[in-house]
Amino acid sequence: MVLSRFWLVIFISSILFVVVSLFTGNSYTIDYVLNGKKDExxxxxxxxxxxxxxxxxxxxxxxxxxxxxxxxxxxxxxxxxxxxxxxxxxxxxxQKSDGLLPTCKNSLIDLIIPLIAYLAFFCGLMELLIISGASEKLASKLSPVFAKVFPSVPKNHESISYMTLNFAANFLGLDSAATPFGLKAMESLQEINPEKDKASDAQIMFMCLHAAGLTLIPTSIIGYRAAENAANPADVMLPCIITSFVGTIAAFLLVGIKQLINFKSASLVVAITTIIAAIAGLLFYINGLDLIGKNYFTGNLSGLMLISIIAITLIFAFIHEKKFAEKGTTIFDTFVDGAKNGLNTGVKIFPYVMGMLVAISFFRNSGLFEIISNGISFLFSNIGVSKQITDSLPVAMLRPFSSGGSRGFMIDAMRNFGPDSFTGRLCCIFQCSAETTFYVIAVYFGSVNIKNTRYTLGMMLLVDLICVIAAIAIASWFFL
Structure with a gap:
């Protein structure tokens, strides 16, 4: 309900603003809002x-x-x-972004079709995990911890393995793998959801943990900084990791309090401590490398992990090939069946994604977003907030709406203020340490036809805000 009303508000307010601008002479034409293309x-x-x-x-x-x-x-x-x-x-x-009609077209050609291809491949692999029994083994190992975080999920439930793979993929910056794992996790959680059109506690917790965008290897950010000739493209890596980790812990605590989760569990404390120790150890190792070593290590770790996941899945399926024979199928046929499910999922979520992207495009092109952004920057500047921070706020504001839009602002900030300026670095941390909230909600809840998202949107936006505050504090600590 909240998401639906928000969608209506930004769409209708943008339309009214465009019409008023036309009749008051502030705009000469509104064709660009409908048919224009980005940067024209x-x-x-x-x-x-x-x-x-x-x-x-x-x-x-x-x-x-x-x-x-x-x-x-x-x-x-x-x-x-x-x-x-x-x-x-x-x-x-x-023009700030594509108009309404090009956005409809591009959301299919540039987003959904590539997404369907990723979904088909990784859903095929996940089907192998299910039939071979690998997902069940993984779930049984992690059940003690996940039982505390997701108390409504049955022990050894397959959703545990999917959520684990999703978090691991996000952690390593493997976006192409993270989305299929996440969608499969939502479908699996939907099977045990007693109210099919209403988000369950487990689904909300999963989405909010997803919102913080916990990342260990921000390869794309490092790449953009390198392209803009930063002196040390990887110098924002540690701030990105710390910021996203703060957001993840905040999401867990906020939703946990709302859902009355027991935080005194020994297994939960051990799990969180282990994760912190593992991150600290890896950061200590990376920090000891020179620039070339850092670039080599961070550039290859994610790729090696993805290849390892594929290899382990195929080898495990081959070792347990008899399970496929018992079900009257083969490993390849199982992969194809899973890929078909991925194709169906991609088709199902297209209307949700297209509807959200069109509204966001209209909002940006109307000029209303720019007015709000400038107003907030002006407000912050008048209460003593540094101009270096206010110059970077458009990235933080746009990040929940559009990854591509916020990325454009990030690159623009690095070009105008310099990749090694405080503003340039802070924009990179903003971009890395949060999720595209509205896109994620549209995709994940749309894939299981959930209409009532309950408090998910408000909680995810609160996590986004915490990530923004943490990013400013951490960037100031590192670079001022």
Whole structure:
């Protein structure tokens, strides 16, 4: 219900803002909101040739393609004058994201089709885990801990192994593997959900732990920083890990208090202590490497782990091949059946993802998001918050809505302020230490047709806020 109302609010408010802007003269056209493409120039007015300044008119007439570009600099967008059909079209500024119709198209072509391919492959592997008995063995090993975190999940339930694989994939930055494991976990949890259209406590806990985006190897962030010629592209790695870990612990405590989980369990304390020790040990090892060594290690660890998961799954399936024979199938046929389930899941979640992305696109292009973002930055600057922090807030604000949008702001911040500036580094930590909340909710709950998400959205946004506060504090500690 909360997600539905939020979706309506951002859509309707954006539409009203666009219409008011058109009739008050603040916008010349609204076509860009519907048909425009990201980074394309925006039409701001149209004049006759004799209405533009004479030096511009003369330049247009002399130009071979009847086009003139002025105000070329590295900060402000170019203003372009294009003479066509007896009028001069004036373009200035660039579009923040694709319009409504291109977003509908691109959400299928650029997002869902690749996602379906990942789902098909990894769901095929997961089917092998189920039939071979590997998921059952993994669940039995982890049941003592998961029984405390997810008390409503039966002992040795297969969802435990799927959640473990999801957390492990996110931990290592394997996004392509994390989503299929997570969707399979949600489907498995839905089987034991007594109210099928209402999120269960276990599903909410899983989603909120997912929201903090606990990551050990932020390979993409390191890659973007390297591309922007940062002196040490991996210098934000430790702050990213600490921030995401703080968010994960906060999510566990907040949801745990809401769900009356027993925090005094010995097995739970041992598990958390072990995780902290493992992270600290790995960080200690990585910190002892030189720059080339860090890049080599972090660049290969995630890939090796993914290959290891695939290899272990196939080898385990081969060793227990008789279980497949008992069910009248083969290892490859089982993989194909699982891949078909992944295909069906991808088709099912498409409407949810497309609906959310279109609303977010409309919100950004309307200009309403920019006004809100600037207003918040102005408010924070007036209460003494450093400009270095307020300059990075658009990334934090946009991260729950759009990973691509916040990534664009992050790259823009590194280019304008420098990859080794405090603002550039803080933007990278923001990008790494939280999830795309609305996309995740649309995908995961959409895959199991849950309509009532209960307090999931509010709790995930609270975790996002904690990650933002933690990122500012930790970045200040490391880089100021």
């Amino acid at each position: 120039p925006i039409l701001i007015s149209e004049k006759y040739l004799n209405q533009v300044p004479k030096f511009i008119a003369d330049s247009i007439e002399k130009a071979p393609n009847m086009t003139m570009v002025i105000n070329r600099d590295t900060i402000n967008a170019d203003t372009t004058y294009v003479y066509k059909s007896q009028t001069v079209k004036v373009y200035s500024g660039v």
